[in-house]
Amino acid sequence: MNDKKEKTILTGEVLITSCHHGPIEQGAVVIEGERVLECGKEDELLRKYPDALVEKRSGGLIAPGLVNCHTHAPMVLLRGMADDLPLKEWLEKYIFPAEAKLDRELIKTATFLACAEMIRCGITTFVDMYFFERQMAEVVDETGMRAYLGEGIFDFPSPAFDNIDAVLEETTHLIDLYKENCRIHFTVDPHTPYTCSSNILEKAGQFAKKHHLPLVIHLSETKWEVDETKSSYGKTPVRYLHELGLLGPNLVAIHCVWLEDEDIELLAKSGASVVHCPESNLKLGSGISPLAKLLDAGINVALGTDGAASNNNLDMLEEMDFAAKLPKGVGLDPSLVRAEEVFKMATENGAVAVGAKDIGRLEPGYQADIMVVDLDRPHLRPCYHPFSQLVYSASMGDVSDLMVAGRFVMKDYEILTFDERALLSKIKSLQNRPFWLKDGDN
Ligand SMILES: [Zn+2]
Structure with a gap:
């Protein structure tokens, strides 16, 4: 089997696996199929899985979705x-x-x-x-x-x-x-x-x-x-x-x-x-x-x-x-x-x-549901405490990447699964003629 096709290593400046563990500096997540295989230090995991695809996010805060x-x-x-x-x-x-x-x-x-x-x-x-x-x-x-x-x-x-x-x-x-x-x-x-x-x-x-x-x-x-x-x-x-x-x-x-x-x-x-x-x-x-x-x-x-x-x-x-x-x-x-x-x-x-036992954390066996927050933004620097940064400083638009069940649905700010631009132009046309007035009501 070709290891390279099966495993991806997502690396970042800091990794949060859950609130039960402290953040890992220069952390990485190894993803196999739809699940997390392992989390840890980037250099160790890159050595352990030399054939894996590597996705580097140098200013990224990686956390559970x-x-x-x-x-x-x-x-x-x-x-x-x-x-x-x-x-x-x-x-x-x-x-x-x-x-x-x-x-x-x-x-x-x-x-x-x-x-x-x-x-x-x-x-x-x-x-x-x-x-x-x-x-x-x-x-x-x-x-x-x-x-x-x-x-x-x-x-x-x-x-x-x-x-x-x-x-x-x-x-x-x-x-x-x-x-x-x-x-x-x-x-x-x-x-x-x-x-x-x-x-x-x-x-x-x-x-x-x-x-x-x-x-x-x-x-x-x-x-x-x-x-x-x-x-x-x-x-x-x-x-x-x-x-x-x-x-x-x-x-x-x-x-x-x-x-x-x-x-x-x-x-x-x-x-x-x-x-x-x-x-x-x-x-x-x-x-x-x-x-x-x-x-x-x-x-x-x-x-x-x-x-x-x-x-x-x-x-x-x-x-x-x-x-x-x-x-x-x-x-x-x-x-x-x-x-x-x-x-x-x-x-x-x-x-x-909702009784889901394998989402909400990044741990071996959990679904690879992952967000990457781009810390290279004025309101997110310096970053001393990643949990505080997420809760008190980050907001919509700071998320650069999103993975669900091991698949990127957004990569480098681009949604990959549907045409967002076409959608927004459709919504704009709805805005010009609100649907609740469609029967000629007012
Ligand atoms: Zn409600």
Whole structure:
């Protein structure tokens, strides 16, 4: 066998394998097929594998690719359509009517745009709740990214499906269709406890358990939601889900801004994961999640951007910055939630949330999902502490290379898997004639 074809060594100025180990100066990753074979010092690995292909990134900070644990990717098409509004008015007057006009083609175009943006900020995996996930899966496969896709479930028809039975049937087909594909996975996504009846929530929970899938739900996002659930059921949304039997290690609870102490205990005991989306919570005026308390309780907290309409970007590097700074300001304590902890949230905690055992770190046997941040930029020099640099200084546009499952999807700032320039010109033409006005509405 020809070793040269099979192994690649990616070398950089510094390598982060995970938050459990210190950075390696002049580090390198050996990649074989879709997986990491070995990590270590560049000179040693170059000697050990003399026939491997070598990819040198002299000013590169090599790190595990980021996991955006909550988004609604196609909402990039709604970026900036309506801002600075109360949540209810924003949703009912602008977002829902626009979403009702989305079709399969628009979803595909929007997913390409979201993937381009995520690739450019170091995201190798994203966890998505939206509509038309079949079309999204096709696009994600083409872009080379990794995704966990969930079709939104509601009491009422969604733009894609009439009811939960149709959604679960589609999910069953998709699982079968992608069973050999290591990059495309599916989740079960009841939208919220207040847009789904208890019957629907239980049905979704049972399906997720039977098929060993993550159960993804927005939970305790706003004070209104908690007040409403308390007045309808006499309990908090977390206790309500607990009594329906939905809390467990496969539960991925998005937001969790408004939690009582008992809610935190219930989530911790059940082994559920929480996804923190600080920028969306701030922009929609929902509040600030008690992140330090959740981490202290031992809850697995991942990080997500939420959709671009409430953020307004999918930049996980920026999201890490918010996640690290907010608890310090709120708790009047700059030692709360260190850069390494936030980096862990943005990588391996996201993997744990969806039950992925081989992503989120660069270690032998893990998937080769890798980002390279170009440190040769004014705002990234000098670099004394690579974790701090990633969390507090880096942002979208600093990522030069991205590899998913051992394949470069971006190399030297160029996306290799699709034509980004043609995509952007298509999006520009959509901008000139917004799709939600396509029936002559205004
Ligand atoms: Zn969301």
